[in-house]
Amino acid sequence: MSSPNPAQVPQIKKVLRFYKASSYVTGGFLILLMITWGIRRLPFLGFDLWLLGPNGFFSFEQYGVDGEGLPDVGFNLTVWILIIHGWLYVVYLFADFRIWTLMRWSFTRFLLIALGGVIPFLSFYTENRYAKMAHEQLAKLEGK
Structure with a gap:
C-alpha cells in the first residue's frame, strides 16, 4: 500500500468531508429503511407509511397481496425511502x-x-x- 500524493492533500480533505457527510446521510436512510421494512414485513403489522393520503397528512396504510388496498392518492413513503436510500448509496x-x-x-x-x-x-x-486513519495519514504526510 502506497501513501497519498502530497500535492493532493487539499483535495483529499474536501473528499474526506464529502465521504463523512455521505456516510451519515446514507446510514440514516438505511436505518429508516430497516424501520419501514420492519413495519411492512412483520406478520402482525403489514403497513406502508403514507403521506398526503386519504387518511390525513401522515398515516399507516395496511395492504394486501401485491399492494392491494393501498390508497390511489398521496405518496408511499416506504417506497420513497427505499428509492432515496438506493441513490444515496450510489453517492456513498x-x-x-x-x-x-x-x-x-x-x-x-x-x-x-x-x-x-x-x-x-x-x-x-x-x-x-x-476518516481517523485518513487524518492520521495526512498529518504524517504534512509533517504534523
Missing part, C-alpha cells in the same frame, strides 16, 4: 471510491467501506475508523 459508493483512490488504500478496504451502506449502523463505524 462514489465518495468511497474517491477517498479510496486518493488515499491509495487496498481494494479490501474499499469493499469494507462499501459494506457500510448496506449493513445497518456499519457506515457510522467505517466513517469513524477510516
Whole structure:
C-alpha cells in the first residue's frame, strides 16, 4: 500500500468531508429503511407509511397481496425511502471510491467501506475508523 500524493492533500480533505457527510446521510436512510421494512414485513403489522393520503397528512396504510388496498392518492413513503436510500448509496459508493483512490488504500478496504451502506449502523463505524486513519495519514504526510 502506497501513501497519498502530497500535492493532493487539499483535495483529499474536501473528499474526506464529502465521504463523512455521505456516510451519515446514507446510514440514516438505511436505518429508516430497516424501520419501514420492519413495519411492512412483520406478520402482525403489514403497513406502508403514507403521506398526503386519504387518511390525513401522515398515516399507516395496511395492504394486501401485491399492494392491494393501498390508497390511489398521496405518496408511499416506504417506497420513497427505499428509492432515496438506493441513490444515496450510489453517492456513498462514489465518495468511497474517491477517498479510496486518493488515499491509495487496498481494494479490501474499499469493499469494507462499501459494506457500510448496506449493513445497518456499519457506515457510522467505517466513517469513524477510516476518516481517523485518513487524518492520521495526512498529518504524517504534512509533517504534523
